Amino acid sequence: MIVMTQITLSKRINELLVLAVLDSGAAHGYQIALSVEERTAGAFSFQHGTLYPILHRLEAEGRVRGEWHGVGRRRKTYEITDAGRADLASGAAELERQFRALLGLLRGTHAA
Amino acid sequence: MRLAPRYRLDLVEEVDADVRAMQAEMERRGFSPAEARRGAIRRLVPTGEVIQRLQERHAPPLRRWLRAEGRGDRVTRLGIGAAALLGGAVGVIATARPALSGTAMVLSWAIVIVFALLVANLAWVASRLWLHGDLRAWQHQRLWARHAGLVVTAVALGALGASWEGYLGLAGNGHTDSPVPLAWETAGTMAYFAATGLAAATFGLFGWLSIAPRLIADEEIERRIADFFARRRSAPTLRD
Numbered sequence: 001m002i003v004m005t006q007i008t009l010s011k012r013i014n015e016l017l018v019l020a021v022l023d024s025g026a027a028h029g030y031q032i033a034l035s036v037e038e039r040t041a042g043a044f045s046f047q048h049g050t051l052y053p054i055l056h057r058l059e060a061e062g063r064v065r066g067e068w069h070g071v072g073r074r075r076k077t078y079e080i081t082d083a084g085r086a087d088l089a090s091g092a093a094e095l096e097r098q099f100r101a102l103l104g105l106l107r108g109t110h111a112a
Numbered sequence: 113m114r115l116a117p118r119y120r121l122d123l124v125e126e127v128d129a130d131v132r133a134m135q136a137e138m139e140r141r142g143f144s145p146a147e148a149r150r151g152a153i154r155r156l157v158p159t160g161e162v163i164q165r166l167q168e169r170h171a172p173p174l175r176r177w178l179r180a181e182g183r184g185d186r187v188t189r190l191g192i193g194a195a196a197l198l199g200g201a202v203g204v205i206a207t208a209r210p211a212l213s214g215t216a217m218v219l220s221w222a223i224v225i226v227f228a229l230l231v232a233n234l235a236w237v238a239s240r241l242w243l244h245g246d247l248r249a250w251q252h253q254r255l256w257a258r259h260a261g262l263v264v265t266a267v268a269l270g271a272l273g274a275s276w277e278g279y280l281g282l283a284g285n286g287h288t289d290s291p292v293p294l295a296w297e298t299a300g301t302m303a304y305f306a307a308t309g310l311a312a313a314t315f316g317l318f319g320w321l322s323i324a325p326r327l328i329a330d331e332e333i334e335r336r337i338a339d340f341f342a343r344r345r346s347a348p349t350l351r352d
Contacts, residue, residue, distance in 0.1 A: 030134035033155050049158030053165040075129040
């Protein structure tokens, strides 16, 4: 049975979007934001700095690793960790199962 | 933003660097500088609810736990009150001297109250630093001014008590029914006042000294944040 509120679902999708972008390589925050927009053809986008709480949470939980570069004008780069990759794989599979069930219901067919 | 200075500095530097880089990237893609800047700010600069989420994310662990329990502010107030009461009780026990009477007793109690206020002030600073995570420079200065005033008051009360007892001894108005010779009793009471006043002052100074490293570190970061904004007068709305 799927028990998921709207808030936790969107939070989970946001996390997976960030992890999916970082799975392709390390990136700065702005690159993550632009990449999500591009790779989802504008279906998903981060506005008003919503990216940062997600990145900082993922970093605190060890799913991404943040690293500062430069002296004076510092910049932060993020890269996915092994824990993040594992989470991405399991999260994608879980979302796929849930959306298949949802779409099956919406289209009047049985879910796989 | 009510964030500890180190998180505030990290956040403003991270967002500023990202906004500039995104603006450059969007200009490269054909947007006008104004459009590119607006687009970058709209996407990346945290506002309202996002700032609140960042504050929660970077709040000290104790604060996060208390918030989760739903009793953060009440615990802070109770903690400071309890610390002051405990300080007062310790002061009463430490300064209990039944032979005192009249003016000397009033001065003795005044030292106890000053001691309790020193404890409360230190508890307040500690709660701002380790519970809220954010003590701004102006709050720091105000609390230090209050603390220094209390330290000076403790010393002054000790000196006043010692002088008063000395005066009474010299004037022969001491406790003449005491079996102890008057000079010794006068010297003892003078020493008692000087010691309690100095003890309260020393406690206050060492208490402040114990939190000084964190205050100095925070002040240094606050200075870097101020420098950051001074260098980027046209930076997006990341000020307080």
